[in-house]
Amino acid sequence: MENLLYIALFAPLVSSLFAALFAQSQKNLLVGIVASLLIGVSFVASATLLLELAQNPKAIHANLMDWIVVGDMDVRFGFTVDQVTAVMMTVVTLVSTVVHIYSNYYMEHDRSYNRFFSYLSAFVFSMMVLVMSDNFLGLFIGWEGVGVCSWLLVGFWYHKKDETRDVNPSISPSWAANEAFIMNRIADLGLLVGIFMIYWNLGTLRYEEVFAHLDQLSHGLMVAIGIALFIGAMGKSAQFPLHTWLADAMEGPTPVSALIHAATMVTAGVYLVIRANPLYSTIPEVGYGIAVLGTFVAIFAASMALVNRDLKRVIAYSTLSQLGYMFAAAGLGAYWVALFHLAAHAFFKALLFLGAGNVMHAMHDELDMFKMGGLKKEMGKTFLYMGLASLALSGIYPLAGFFSKDTILEVAFNEHTYGIWFVLWLTAGMTAFYSFRQVFLVFLGDERYKKYGIHPHEAYNWVFIALAPLAILAVIFGFWKEEFMHFATQMLPVYEMSEHTHHMVWILIIVTTAIAVSGILLAYFKYAKGLKRDPKVENSFAYRLLSNQYYIPILYENAVSKPYADLSNIAWQAIDMKVVDATVDGIAKTIEKGGDVSRQAQDGNLSSYLKWLTAGLILVTLIAVASVAIK
Amino acid sequence: MTLTLTHYLVLSAILFAIGIAGVVRRKNLLMLFFATEIMLNAANIAFAAISAYIGDLSGQLFALFIIAIAASEVAVGLGLLILIYKKYGTLDLDKFTVMKG
Amino acid sequence: METIAFYIFAILITGLFLVTVMSKNILYSMSALAAGMVLISGLFFILGADFLGAVQLVVYSGAVMALYAFGMMFFDATRNVKEKNSSGTLVFLLSGLSAVVLVAIFAAPSIGANIKPLVTGAKGLDNPHVIGEVLFTKYLIPFEVAAVMLLVAMIAGIILASKKMDKSLSEVYIDTLPEEELKEQK
Amino acid sequence: MAPITIDFASLNLMTLAPMLVVLFGALVILTIDLIKSDLDKTLYTTLTILTLFIALGATLSLNINERGLFNTILIDGVSVLGQAIIIIASMLFIPLALTKRKFHEFSYPEFFSLFLFMVFGFQFMAASDNLILIFVGLETASLALYTLIAMHNTKLAHEAAIKYFTMGAMASGFFAMGAAAIYGLTGSVEMDTIAKVFQERLNDAGILIPLIGGALLMVVAIGFKVSLIPFHMWTPDTYEGASAPMAGYMSIVPKISMMVVAMRLFGIYLELDIEIIQDVIIALAVITTTLANMMALVQEDVKRMLAYSSISHAGFVLIAIALDTTKGYSSFFLYYGLFMFTNLGAFTVLWVSRHKYNIHDERFHHPYSKFAGMIHRSPISAIIMAIFMLSLAGVPPFSLFWGKLYILSAIVDSEWYIVAVIMALNSAIAIYYYLKLIVYMFLKPEDISGGKVVYANRALSLEIVIGIAAFVTVTSIFYIDPLLSFITNLVGASGY
C-alpha cells in the first residue's frame, strides 16, 4: 500500500523533473507523452488506493523522513491516505491526466512545450503533497507549492507586455501571476498563524494528534484557529475579498485554468475546511460565518458572470460561485456534501474549460464571446461537451451537478438557514443563465467571427477521446451519490437530514430545477438567435458595475497597490535617505565642521598661540572650580 | 606692619602676570624674550623669599639654576633669532604664519 | 627698614617691568629690564641670599643683558619697533585673570607656614659658603647637568648663528634643481 | 670650615650609569670632531647607536627602587621603563640620519652630540623626583631639541623652532612658578617629601587653593610639553616644520619623559584622593583627544595629520595616568612602548618619501595626494604604511590595539564608563583620517601630474627601521604578554 502511495505521490515529480531536463530544448513530443503517462500512473495508483479504501476503510500511513525537527517541534514528511484524501487524489490525478493529454494538443505549437509539462506535473505533485500530507506543515508545503506552480503557469506567457485595464483587465500574464501569488501569500499568513497557534497549544501538527486533543483548547482559541485556517482557505479558494486574482489568472494557458483554477488548486481551501472538520464542528459559529461568506461569494461571482464577455472569465466566475457553494455546504457541517460537489464540479468544470480551450484554439485566442457565435457548425463535438458540462453546472437532472448542488440546497434548507437557501437558489438560476448565455453566444446564432476573418477548426478526435472520461463523469457521477456518502462518511461526520427536509425534498428539487430551467430558457431567448446588443442596458449602472467586477480591482489598485507604492517611495526617499541616512551623514559632517571651526584657532600666529597657552591656565582653573562646584 | 612672605609672593605673582602680559602682547620676538625673562625672575623672587623665610636652601638653589637656565635660553634664543633674522629679515612674529590650520 | 626697602624695590621693579613690557622703544625696554634685574638682586640681598644676589647681578644684569644688547645691535632694532600689538582688552583680560589666579595661589597664608627646613647646610656659615656646600653635595648632579645645559646652549648658539646655516642642504626649490634630481624626476 | 665627608657607597653611582654613558658618548663625538673634522655621518650615527645601546643595557641592569646621589636620582620601575623607551626610540631615530639625500642637520657632527645631550636631559627627567633636576634636565633636552629642529634649516623648520622655543620659554616660567608654589607649601623640591608633607598638611585651613593652584601651574607646563589642548598650538606647526623623523621623535620621547614627571607629580595628588586634579586632567584629556581628532580630520598634509593624531594619542594616554591605578600606569607604558614603534614607523615612511623640492603642494611636503595610487608604485611601502595607520587607529591585531584595549580596560576598571565610551567613539572619528591615507594609497588612481619619485630618500637604514617598526607592529600578539608582565612588574614595584 505504501508503495502505491509513493507511486501516486512521486510519479508527477518524476514527470516534472523529466520534462525539466528538456526545458530549454525544442519541443519534444516524448516529454508530453511521458508526462501524461506518468500522471496516468499516478491516477491508477490513486484509484487503486481509493478502491482499496472502499474495501478496507483503514487509512494508510506512510512516513518518508524527518523534515523539521527542532526543540519540541517534530515535523516529518508523513503521508496518509484516508477517504477524503483518496477522493481528492483520484479527482486530482484524473483531471490532471486528462489535462496533460489535452495539453499535448493545446500546447502543440508552443515553443515552451516541454517547460509547460514540467510546470504542470510539478503542480500535480504539489497538489498531491497538499492532499496527502498528514500534518499541517506538509499541507503548507503543498499549499505554497501549488501557489508557485500556479504563478509559473499563469505567467507562462511571460513575454506578453502589460496592457491597460481597458485592453486587458488582467493587464498581463506576469502581472496576473504576481497578483495571484501575492494575494495567496496574504492568506497563507493566516494559515501560518493558525499553524503556529496549533503548534504552541497542542505541541504537534499531525492531524490525528491535533484533532484528538482539540478538547484541550479553549473555545476562544479554537475560534481563532478556525478563523486563521479559514483565512488561508479564502486565499487559495479565492473567496471574497481575495477573489480578484482568480479571474485574472485566466491569463494562463487554458489547460492550466482547467486544472488549477477550476478543478484542483482552488478547491484546496475547501479541502482544508473539510480536513479540519473536527475543529469546525466544535465551532459552529465560525462554520456559519463560512457558509454565509460562501453564499455571498456564490451570488456575487455569479452576478459578475452574467454580463462578462470574456469566455474564460465567465467560467472563472462560475468557478468562484461554485466554490461558494462548497463553502456553504462545509460551513453548514455537510462536509461530505462539500466534498461531493468538489469532485463533481472538478469534472464538469474541467470539461467546460477544456472545451473553452478548443474554442480559443479555433478562434485564435480570441476570447470575446461577442465575436463568436454559430460555432456549432464547425465544432459540433466541442458544443456537445460544453453543453453537457453547462447542463451539469446548471444542475439539470440527471447530470452530476444536479445531485451535488441540490444536496447543498437541501442542507441549507435543513439547517433552517433559509436566507442562505434562497440566495443559493437564486444563484442556481443565475448559474444556468450565464452558463447557457455562454454556450449560446459561442455556438449558436450568427457567425460573427467571420467579420474578423477567423477560420475556426475543430480539435483532433483524440482530444475528445481524452476528454471523454470527464464528460462521462459529468454525466454519471451523480448516481454514485449514495456510495460516495457511505465512503466519505467513514471519515467525515454523517450529515442527517431532518424528517421535515425529507418531506420537502421533492418540492425543493422541483423549485431548483425550475429556476435552473428558466435560466436556460431566458438565455436561449436572449442569445440563441444571435447577439442583439442593447446600449441602454450596457450603459446602465448595474451593467457597468458588474462588468467592472464591482470596481473592486480598481479599488484595490487605488486603495492598496498605489498607496503602497507611494508609501514605499516616501519610505525610501523621504525617510531613509532624508532622515535616517542624512542623520548619519549629518553627524559626520558636524564633526568635520567642528574640525574646520577649531582649526581656525590654529591661525599660525605665535602670539595667539601664546594667548591660548595663557588662556589654558584660566581654563584649567575653571575646570577645577567647576569640579569643586559640582561635588 | 611687618614684612611677611606673602608680600614677596604677591610681588612675585604680579611680576609674573606682567611677564605674561608682555608675552601675549609683544609682537617683536626680542622684546617678547624680555618678558619671558621677567617671568623667570618672578619665580626667582618667590623661591628666594620662601627659601629665606623657612630657612631652607633648596629654594635659593632652585633660583640659582633658574638663572642658569635663563642664561642658556637666552643663548639659544638669540641664536634662533639670528638665524631667523638672516632668513626673514624681520623679527615680527606676525610674519611667521606660513604654517597654520 | 626692610619693609620700606621692600616696598621701594617692589614698586620700582613693578614699574620698570611695566615699562619693559609696555614701552615701544626697545632701548627703553631693555634698559628697564636691566634695571629691574639689578633691583631684584637687591631683594635677594634683603632676603639674605647674598650669593644669589651676586649671581643675579653678574649673570643677568651682566651676561644676559650684554647678549641682548649685542643682539639688539645685530638686529638693528634701536629705532622704534613698529608693533601691531594685540588688542589691549584681550591682553588685559588674560594677564589680569592670570594675575588673579596667581595672586590667589600665592597669597595663601599656608604657603611657607609650619614648614621644617630640610636642606640647611652646615651651621654658622655665611650664605655663599652654605650654598657652595649644598651645591656640591646635595645638588651636585643638577649642577653637572646645568653644566651640560650650558654646553648645549653654547654649541647651539654657535651652530645657529654660524655661516654654515646660510645655505640650506635640506631645501631645494624647483627652479634650482640639481641635474641628478631632475633626471630622476623624469 | 669642616671638610665634608661622604660615604662613596651611599652615592650609589651606578644609578647614574645610563646618563653617564650617554654623556660620555656625546663628549666622544665632540672630541672626534675636534680632532678630525671631515668624518662621515655614518661614523657618528654608528657611535650614537652604540652609545645608546650601552646605555640601554645599563638602564635595564639597574636595580629597581634605589636612590642615588643625595636622593636626587630615583631609579624605580617607572624610571627604568621611561628611560628604556627614550633610549629605544632614540636608537630607532638615529639611523634615519643615513638618508640617500643629504639633509642639513646631519652634516654636523654636533648634531649627534646634541642629540645625545638631549637624550641625557630626558633621562634625568625620567629618573628623578627632584623638581630642580627635572627642570634642569628638561631645559637641557629642550634647548638641544630646539636646536635640532632649527638645524633642519628650512624656512619652515626655523618657524617651527621659534614657535616651539617661545612657547617653551613661557611654559618654563609656569613650571618654575608651579614649583615655587609647591615648594612654598612643603619646603621641599623632592617629591617623596612633598607627598609626605601634603599628607600631613591636607587638613590645614585654606591649603586647598595653593595646593591645587600649584598643580594647575604644573598642568600648564606639563600640558605644553605633552601637547594637551589648548597648550598644543605649537605641535602641528613644529611637526610640520621639523624633519619627519624629528617630528616622530618629538611625538614620543619628550612626551614620555614629561608624562613620567606628570605621573610622579600628579600621583601625589591622586594618592591623596584630590579628585579635582583627576577631573582636570581627565577633562583636558577628553578635550584634547576629541578636538585633536576633529582637527586631524580636516588636514591636507599627512605629517600634519599625524601631528594632530599624536596629540590625540597623548590625550588618550593621559587618562591612563589620571586613573592612579597600577593597571592605568602599566597601560600607559604599554601604549607608549607600542606607539613608539608604530608612529616612528609612520613618520619614517614619510621620511622615505621626502623630496627636497615641493612638487605636490606649495607648502606641504606630504600632502595626501602625493600618496595617491602608491600601491601600484611601491606596494610594500603602501601596505606597511597602511598597517601603521590601522595600528594607530587601533584596529586589531596590530600593536596599538592592545594598548588601546588595555587603557580602555583600565578606564573601565576605574568605572569612568562615560569617558571610556567617549574615548572609544573618538577612535571612530580618528579612523577616518587614517583611512583617508589608506584610501589615497590603495584606492585612488595615481596622480600623474608630477612627483613620480616617491621614495627619493630611500636608504637601507630607513628600510631597516621601517621593517623593525612593521615587525613589532604586526607581531604584537606574540609578545604582548611578556611585555605586559614586565611592565606591570616594574610599575607595581615602584608602588604605583
Add this chain to the structure above:
Amino acid sequence: MSNILTVLIFFPLVAGLFGFMVNQKSIRAYGIAVAAAEFLLSLWLWMSFDTSAAGMQFVEKLPLIPEFGINYYIGVDGISLFIVIMSTLMTLIGIVALSIKENLKNMIITLLFLEVTMVGVFASLDVILFYLFWEFSLVPMLYIIGAWGGPKKLYAAVKFFIYTFAGSLVMLIGILAFAYLYHSQTGTWSFSLTDWYALLLPFDAQTWLFWAFFLGFAIKVPMFPFHTWLPYAHGQAPTVGSVILAAVLLKMGTYGFVRFSLPLFPDASVAYIVPVAIISLIMVVYTAMVAYAQKDIKQVIAYSSISHMGVIVLGTFAMNVEGIAGSVFLMLSHGIVSGALFLLVGVIYDRKHTKMMDQFGGLAYSMPTYATIFGIMTMAAVGLPLTIGFVGEYLSLAGFFKVSPVLTVIAGTSIILGAVYMLTVLKKTFFGPITHEENKHLPDLDGKELWALVPLVAIVVWLGVYPKPVLGPIDNSTKALVQLMHEKAQTDLAKQTISVSKNSAKEAK
C-alpha cells in the same frame, strides 16, 4: 588531527601570503584551489563533528596574554559549525564566480584574508579573539569595496568601515566592562566565553552591557536605524564583495546576539524583547517597502537582506529553541540565498554594466537558465517550503509567536511583502517583451557562473527538503543554550519567557 580548527582559520592566511608569489595569470586557479581546500577542510570538520553532542568541540586553548586573561581559545558547536562552513563555501563560490579582470591577484589574496577573519569570528571562544577577527574583517572588505566598487565606492567603503567600527567600539567598552565585573566577582581576569557564561550579573549591569553589545551587533546586522551603510556598501561593492558581505559579514551581528547577548544577559534580553522586536518589525516591514521602491536590482536585494535580518533577530529573541535554532538556520539560508542573488545580479552587471531594472525586461527569453536560477533563488528568498528559505523563516516566526502573536503576525507580513518586491524584480527584469534590442542577444550563464550557482541551487533544495543534517546539531546546541539561559535567568519574567524544550534536559549535558 586535533588542531583542525586552527588550520582552518590560518590556512587561508598562509595561502594568501604565498599567493603573492603566484603569477598573475595563474592566480585564479590558485585562489580556487586554496578556497576549495579550505572548504573541504571545513567539510572534514563537519564529518568529524560529533553531531550528538551539544557542547563545544575541537576546542583549543592556548594562553595568549595570561596576564590579562586572554587566550587563543577556539571551538565550534552546532551553532557556529555551519556558519563556518557557509563562510568557506561562499568564499569558494565567490572566487569561482569572480569576473574581475584588473588586480585579480590582490582581490584573491584579499578574499583569502577575509576568509581568515570570517572563520575566526565564528570559531572564537575568547571574546578578545572574537573582537580581533571581528574588527579586522572590516579591512579586507574596505579594500574590496573601495578598489573594485562602483562610482561612489570610496564613500561607500569608508562609510561602511567607520559606521561598523564605531558600533563595535562601544561593544568593546561593553566587553571590557564585562571583564571588569567578572574580575570583581571572581578575582581573575578572563575573556573566555565559557567562563563568562557562568557569571551572574545584576539586572542593571546586564541592561547596560546588553545595550552596549547591542549597538555593536545592531550596526553590523544592520538593524534599523543603523542600516543606511548597507545599501551603499552593496550598491557600490563588486559582486564578490556583496556576496560575502551579505552572506557572512552580516551574520556576524546576529551570531553575536545568539552567542553573546542571550546567554550573557538572559534577564536583560528578556526584558528588552519588546523594543528589539519593534526594531525588528520596522526592519521587516519598512525595509521591505523601501526595497519595493528601488529601481536598482542590487539595491532591492540589499534592502531585502535587512528585511530578512529582521526576521532573524526576531527569531533570536524568541527565547525558545524553535526560534533560536530557526534564526541560526535562517542565517545560513539567507547567506546562501542572498549570496546567490548577488551573484546573479553580478551576472547581468557583467554583461550590461547596469543594474537598473528599466534597462531589462524579458530576460527570461534570452537567458532562460539564468532566469530559472534567479527564479529558484527568488522563491527561496520569499520562503517557499522545500527551499532552504522556508525552514528558518518558519521556525523563527513560530518561535516568536510564543512570545507575542500580534508582533509575529506583523512580522509575518514579510512573507507577503517579500513576495511583493521580489516578484516585482522578476517581472520587471525577466518578463514582458524585450524592450532593449541589445538584451536579445545577451549570452546565458557561462561555465564559471554555472559552477558557482548550481551548487548553491543544489544546497537550496537539499537543505529545504532535508535540513536535518544541519538542523540537528543546531538543535542540540540551541537546546543547551536555552537550558543555560534558563538556569542563569534571575528574574521571574525571564524564567517564564525562556522556554526550555521538553526533551532538552536530558540532552543538554
